[in-house]
Amino acid sequence: MKLSCHNLTRKFGDTTALNGVNLCLDEPKIYGLLGRNGAGKTTLLRLITNYIQPTEGSITLDEQNVWENEKAQHQIFLVTETSYFAEMNAHKLIQLMSEIYPSFDKQQCLDYAKRFELDLNKKYTALSTGYKSVLRAVLSLSVHTPFLFLDEPTLGMDAFHRELFYKLLIESYSESPSCILLSTHLISEVEGLLENVIILDHGKVLIDESSEQLLAQGYCVSGRISDVDDYCSGKNVIGSSVVGGLKTTAILGEREQVPDTLEVTGLSLQQLFVQLVGSENPS
Amino acid sequence: MNTATSFRLQLKECRSALTIYYIIILLIFAIASIGMSSDSSTSGLEASTAWFLFVYGMNTFRANFLFHLQFGSTRKTLFKGWLFSTGTICLGMSLINLILLLVLSLLLHFPIGSFVFSIQIDNVFLRLIAGTVYYFCEYLMLTSVGYLITSGFYRLNKTGKWIVGTLMGGCGMLAIFLIEPFESYIDAIFLYPSSHPFIVSGIFLVVAAMILSFCWLLIRKMPAKTA
Numbered sequence: 001m002k003l004s005c006h007n008l009t010r011k012f013g014d015t016t017a018l019n020g021v022n023l024c025l026d027e028p029k030i031y032g033l034l035g036r037n038g039a040g041k042t043t044l045l046r047l048i049t050n051y052i053q054p055t056e057g058s059i060t061l062d063e064q065n066v067w068e069n070e071k072a073q074h075q076i077f078l079v080t081e082t083s084y085f086a087e088m089n090a091h092k093l094i095q096l097m098s099e100i101y102p103s104f105d106k107q108q109c110l111d112y113a114k115r116f117e118l119d120l121n122k123k124y125t126a127l128s129t130g131y132k133s134v135l136r137a138v139l140s141l142s143v144h145t146p147f148l149f150l151d152e153p154t155l156g157m158d159a160f161h162r163e164l165f166y167k168l169l170i171e172s173y174s175e176s177p178s179c180i181l182l183s184t185h186l187i188s189e190v191e192g193l194l195e196n197v198i199i200l201d202h203g204k205v206l207i208d209e210s211s212e213q214l215l216a217q218g219y220c221v222s223g224r225i226s227d228v229d230d231y232c233s234g235k236n237v238i239g240s241s242v243v244g245g246l247k248t249t250a251i252l253g254e255r256e257q258v259p260d261t262l263e264v265t266g267l268s269l270q271q272l273f274v275q276l277v278g279s280e281n282p283s
Numbered sequence: 284m285n286t287a288t289s290f291r292l293q294l295k296e297c298r299s300a301l302t303i304y305y306i307i308i309l310l311i312f313a314i315a316s317i318g319m320s321s322d323s324s325t326s327g328l329e330a331s332t333a334w335f336l337f338v339y340g341m342n343t344f345r346a347n348f349l350f351h352l353q354f355g356s357t358r359k360t361l362f363k364g365w366l367f368s369t370g371t372i373c374l375g376m377s378l379i380n381l382i383l384l385l386v387l388s389l390l391l392h393f394p395i396g397s398f399v400f401s402i403q404i405d406n407v408f409l410r411l412i413a414g415t416v417y418y419f420c421e422y423l424m425l426t427s428v429g430y431l432i433t434s435g436f437y438r439l440n441k442t443g444k445w446i447v448g449t450l451m452g453g454c455g456m457l458a459i460f461l462i463e464p465f466e467s468y469i470d471a472i473f474l475y476p477s478s479h480p481f482i483v484s485g486i487f488l489v490v491a492a493m494i495l496s497f498c499w500l501l502i503r504k505m506p507a508k509t510a
Contacts, residue, residue: 051352051507068503070285073355084349096292100284100354 001062001075001146002026003048003179008057010043017043019203020057025147028177030169030193032184032211032269035200036277041183042080044200045149049078074101077143079136080151090120090135101143103176109142112168116161129156137165141172151183166193187270197269201277211269218267219255222248227261238275250275284356289364293347294371297339301372304335305379312387328383329398329418332376336422339372340429345437349507358502365430366495373422377415385411401477413480420487427494434501437508 008021018040025031035041046052048059048066050073058065061072085093090113098106113120116134119127124135133155140148154162170193173180181198184190197214199207207214218238221228228240228247236252250271258264284292308328343365351361384397399414436444462469476483 046507049352050355050357053504053506068357068359070355070357070360073357076355078353084346084353086346086350096354099288 001179003061003066003076003147004059005044005048006058006060008044008047008059009055010040010047010052011055016203018047018054021200021203021205023198023205023208025179025181028179029195030173031179031181031196031198032187032190032194033181033198033200034184034187034269034273039200039277040203041200042151045078045080045151045181045183049073049076049149075145076147076149077101077140077145078149078151079140079153081133081155083136085124085135087123087125089123090118090138093124093135093139094120097139097143101145103144105142105144108172109138112138112141115164115168130158130161133157134161134165137168141168144172144176144178147179147181149181149183153182153184154186154189162189166190169193187273188268191269194269199273199276206276214272215267215269218250218252218272220248220250220265220267220271221258221262222246222265223262227259231259231262239271284351284354284360286360286363286367289351289356289360290367290371292350293343293364293368296343296347297368297372300339301376308383328380332380332418333422333425336373336376337425337429340369340426340431341433342429343369344430344433348437348502348505352507358505362499362502369426369430370423373426374415374419376422377418380418381411381415398477402480403478404480413484417476417480417484417487420484420491424487424491424494427491427498431494431498431501434498434505438501438505 003025005021005023008018008023009016010018017038021040021044023044033041033044043052047054050067050069053067058067060066061069061075064072066072066076088096094106094109094113097104097109110120113135116138118131118134118138122131124132127135133153134157137150137153137157140150140153154165157165166189169180182190182194191211194211197207197209197211198205221231224245225242225247228249232249232251238250238252240247240249242248250267252267252272252275255264308331311327347365348358348361351357351364381399384399388397388400397414398417399411402410402413402417404410404413435447439447
């Protein structure tokens with residue numbers, strides 16, 4: 001299945017939330033949808049899932065327009081902070097999900113809920129912010145639709161639940177690979193999960209490539225402050241940190257001969273992201 | 284979510300409200316015969332059902348809309364499901380009211396007036412059918428008005444809500460003053476259904492169809508609001 005966005009534009013009054021976005025999601029992969037606040041991430045997800053209509057452009061699933069297309073929409077499942085599950089408790093939601101989505105694994109969902117210690121009898125609206133996210137997470141991890149969109153899935157979850165969520169995400173993905181789009185600000189937490197990275201900036205796609213390729217664009221060196229400074233002179237430095245007498249610097253560009261006194265490590269996605277979208281005005 | 288699931292869910296949603304409503308109605312009947320008179324051509328039961336369904340119409344849009352979108356459903360399915368569930372509820376309440384009315388008036392000899400008794404049709408069975416059809420059409424129209432108000436307000440922005448709200452309130456107040464000299468005509472309008480129940484039912488149905496068409500025009504491209 002191939003989900004494509006063609007020249008997608010969405011305006012809200014004078015504000016252009018998305019501007020001519022072209023995107024294609026076709027392989028079972030874990031995609032990261034990254035961007036600063038207001039970059040257009042949630043708007044993109046809401047456009048794909050029939051919540052709002054594009055001002056210009058179209059979204060197709062296997063050449064079929066997804067707008068008001070129930071068949072296409074049943075191939076996609078989106079959970080966001082604003083997901084509406086009415087006054088239903090987890091039991092009823094699980095039952096409903098199994099009726100609507102043939103691929104939904106009810107037993108798996110109940111198992112996941114048990115691992116998260118989720119109270120299945122409590123109404124969605126009565127759950128704490130963290131447990132609302134847990135309920136959304138267990139439903140989404142068990143739905144097994146070809147496209148799964150997770151918008152800030154760990155919002156309000158404690159560290160234990162976040163760890164468990166990432167573990168179960170991998171487990172569920174290995175069991176039935178699908179196209180998972182993970183939109184989050186916690187880049188350092190999801191960095192290891194992402195196979196592809198899409199970065200939105202001011203409503204436009206800035207980056208759409210594999211994590212491996214993206215992170216190969218730079219590297220980090222660490223060592224004594226004077227040694228690092230000597231090595232970095234004339235290079236494109238995108239960030240530095242000093243702890244005691246030890247300095248770590250991230251450099252963008254091809255790796256050159258590094259002296260033995262310095263240690264070389266890979267670039268982190270967060271460092272690269274901050275560098276790419278850190279400017280105040282659109283590039 | 285297909286239309287059948289949508290219909291079932293939307294019907295289920297109002298189950299508890301309906302139960303509470305009829306418990307209250309029965310309690311009122313049991314405790315006292317407030318405002319009930321066998322001379323009246325309308326009863327508290329029929330009028331309160333009309334208000335109940337108007338409010339029901341106003342409360343069934345936003346939550347169902349967001350819920351349907353969450354489960355990959357379309358606006359068309361939502362609207363079809365709503366139409367079927369509302370039709371079922373209107374018909375069900377018309378029948379329940381009729382049964383209650385007959386049991387209370389004819390079997391228990393409880394003094395209760397109703398439009399059904401004032402319909403000018405000699406054949407009792409046909410009169411009951413006319414009464415049920417009349418109430419079904421009236422209830423459907425009032426529920427549609429409620430639905431139109433909520434869906435219209437949902438679509439409007441904050442300024443629009445203020446303008447339309449003020450205009451609606453102002454027009455209502457103005458109408459009260461303007462219709463005063465035409466009281467006799469109003470009375471005639473109110474009495475007309477008892478002589479021509481099917482004609483009035485037809486008018487209600489056409490008005491309901493017009494309102495529902497307008498609702499659909501509002502809903503079919505309606506964006507979901509997050510706040």
